[in-house]
Structure formats: C-alpha cells, structure tokens
Amino acid sequence: MLRHILLSSVLLLGASMLTACLGGSGGSSQPTAEPPTDKAQPPLVYLASAAIGVSDLEASLDLYTQGLGMQEVERLQRSDRTEVILxxxxxxxxxxxxxxFTDGVGRNVQQNPGKLVFYVADMASYLADFTAQGGRITLPPSVQPDLGNVLVGFGRDTDNNLIEFVGEPDAEHSFFGAFGIGVSDLPAARDFYVEQLGFEEQLFLELPGLYDEYVLQSPVPGDSALVLMNWTNDGNQNYTDNPVKLQLELDDPVTAAEQLQQQDVTVSQFPAPSGEPDLNQAVVGYAADADGTSLELRQGLRSYLAAGAIGVADLDAALHFYTNALDLQEVTRRQRDNRLEVVLQAAEGRGGELVLMAFTDGQQRQYDRNPGKLVFYVNDPDAIAMDIVAAGGRVTLPPALQPGLGAVVGFARDPDNNLVEIVGSPDASPAYLSAFGIGVSDLGAARDFYVEQLGFRQQLFLPIPGMYNEYILQGQGGVALVLMNWVDGQPRNYADNPVKLEIRSMAPAAQLQAISDSGEQVIQTPEPDASRDDEKVAYALDSDGSLLEILHAPWRQAAE
Known part of the structure; x- marks a missing residue:
C-alpha cells in the first residue's frame, strides 16, 4: 500500500522527481524536530475511522456509495450531528x-486541506461512477511506465475534498487506503502523532511547490494510513478547526488521555462510558491536536486467532496423521496444568498453528463428537486425500470442483473423527491451516459475541442446505474463525467440547472485561505461564464452553 501512496504523490511532479523526493539533491532531508522529552510509553493505537463534515448528507452519501463503491454500515445520532458510517x-x-451537523453552528466544509485516497481495480469504470454522482476529475489518471505502470488520478467530491485514485491490481473493487489531514507545523504534528499517540512513521515526501507529507501507519494491522500534509504552494490553506475527526481506538484510552493531558494537549472529555443512546455505553473520550482536529478516543479490541486446538485420544496417532497426511511440522511442546500440548504448523510458518491436546487429568472427554472443522489449503487435493487414508484417516467426500466456489473441495475425518476440509489452491505447497471451525448452539448469538466482544470481523455468512450454516470471521491476521451450526437433523453436542481458541489481542484486560460484561465466564485473569516463558495468559469460556486462551498480540510486544 505504501508503494502506491509514494507513486501517487510522485505523479504530481513526474517520474523524474522520484530521486529528488527520496534522496540526493532534491531536498529529501526531513524537517528537523526537537527530540521528545517525555519518555512515557505511547499507547497502542489504530485509525478505526476518519470523518469529514458534509453540507448535503444525501448528495455525499450518493457520491461515496454509488460513486466510490462504499457501503453504509450504520447511522448514529450523536449529540450535535448525524454520522453515517461507510x-x-x-x-x-x-x-x-x-x-x-445538526447544532446550527456554521462550519466551512469546503476548505479541508487533507485528502482521501482510494485504491481501485477498474479505474475507468470507477471514475465514470464518480463523475456520474457529482464528483469532478481535476487530474485524469495516467500510467507511470517507470513506476510499475500504476494509474493515478485526482478529483474533488461535492464538498471540494481532494480525492486521490490509485490503480491497485490486488483490489477486488476498491478500498479506502489513506486519509490525509492538513497540519500547520509538520514536524510538530509528526512528533505528536508518533511520539505521543503511537503511530509509526513510514515515509516522508517533499514535493516542491505542492506539499510535504508524512505517511504514518498504526502498528496494529488493518487500518488505513494517516497522512500529515503541509502545503507549500503559497495558497491560503485553513489548517484550524476543520470539520474532520479521527476515531482512534487504543489499548488503554484512559491512560492515553492522562498522558496527553500531561503534555498539555487539550482533552475536552475524559474517556468514560458514553450516555449517547446510539453508542450503547461505549467508552468515548475527546482530545484535539494543535490544529484543532478532533480526536475521538475509544477502547480498541482488535485481535486475531493465532491457533486452534483439539483434544486427542491418542497423541501419537494424531501426530502421525497431521505430520504425514498434511505435512505439518512439530514446533514445540508445552506441559500445561492438565494437558500436554503439541504445537504444529506448516513449513515456513504459513497459516495458523494447530495444537494437539493430550489431557493428563484422568477426566473423560468426548473426542469424537466435535461439531467443528479444520480447513486446510492444499496444492494437490487428490494426493492429499490419498495421504489422509494412508495416515489413518478416512475420506467422506472425495475432492471435486465446486463451481460456486471456483475451487476443488473435499472432506475427510481424522483418527478422532474431526471434520477436515481440504481446499485446492495452486500456491498451497506445503499445505497449511487456513481456518478453524467450532460448533455453536446459537449461531446469531455466537456471531455477536465474537464480533462485538472479541473484535473479529464478519467476512461471510454461508448457508449450506442440508448440512450447516456458518459465519466466517477474520481477525487482523491469523486464521479465519468459522462458527458452525448444523441443520442436517442429526443431534450435535455443542457443549464443553475439548477445543480451544488461542486469541491474541491488543488489549487482553479490556477484552476480558468485555467478555465478563456480556455475561460469559472469565476463569483466569492474565498470569505468567511457565510453559510460555512466563508470557501472561488469561482464560475465558464462550456460551457453549469452548475454551478461550487470551494473550497479548505481538503488536504490543513490538511497541514495548
């Protein structure tokens, strides 16, 4: 993504300016800024949303949905405004x-000195839709042969906001890749957003006669880049109190607000449960940067599924099956309180980890009734099917092309009767675990729990008539989590199955609080675990009794 941000900015000057912008005689040295004096650890932060004021909500909504391909998610009635989330x-x-805005206060929405950057699969069609909804093209897209033949163009929306269009072959349709805000003092703004708020500097660009900019990114994956822009074209730019807002989600918004206040940053509202009806008591606070850009501070719960674990009746048989049939490799072993865990992963670390749990506490468990599944991407489904049989499994549905999915799919059972789904993928050599499914008794409630309390994103709802319905959820990295409810008329045991989800979170304490607030059980707050080199581990249960092991995501560890 950053490569395309770079290319789009360079286009304004021409390809010959690339060296000047990034090094050599073109003045690429970064502005000198005073070193920060505060040594407090910055928070872990990401840009959850970027907001712009609009003069005509319906016209703007038409442009951004019908013209730019976005989809309306929700409408919120706030204290002084209506917000439409796309x-x-x-x-x-x-x-x-x-x-x-509904408070009657006059605001100028026509002078925002920032920009919005969209990455586009089909530039011609995209711009046709954009202009049909009232947008205007100010610089038609052109190909840069020396820079990978990337297409870049510029336009303005109905409120004069600068829109940047970047051709992106990896896009299915389009996505919102970066949000720029104008700042009056670029070095000071960079220090504020990096040193005090925890963003990471990715790139500095100096575009003579136009603007200088810093491109910042959160250490937490999944959000759009934040671009700080200072114009140098002698135009009259208004940097103060523009109707724009950054919604920042943090691992600890209260501590972040305290640190900002200690640095004499304006904190107009300390983070606390909101009384606004549409926010459902979400923790919300407000601060502002030096130019008055509104910063809405919220609790972040971003996480991902790092590993899925299954109980096994015969560890040696299960280990033989997964290493021989699916080419997984043993990574490590952990002796836990009531079980031995053997951790497996594909070669080169691709995909998620599969953990085999051999319980040592003498309790009886139903290993052969797990209503979930394990999904593996494989290069040669037919060969893998034969390997499954040779390693002690059985094929229940031979691999076959599924026209609706455009892939070869087959099903099998491992020695403990766990459902194994194999999906053909040309680049999946060796095979790797791409998704882990758990059976749930109430599909809608389970979806809400994992999305609202654990921070997963719903990717797809997939009904399979006569078999099961499933939600496919995805975190920020890791493997997909599949929630499954069977509709084949056969009795299923959804309660207390010997399965475990290893979830890594940006804010384990806040996540445990959210789990508790939802009525589910927290059975251990974070404590050092000797089997994980004293990494702090917490445990909770979902409504069906599936064990959730909550750990810090490496984003936090990297920040520390």
Missing amino acids: RSADRRGSHLVLMD
Missing part, C-alpha cells in the same frame, strides 16, 4: 464517516 467495497482499511 466501509469500503473490499472491506479493507478504516471506515469513513460522513458527519451532518
């Missing part, structure tokens, strides 16, 4: 929020 067609990047 997501990209590809469900990538941060949300965009259109703010229609």
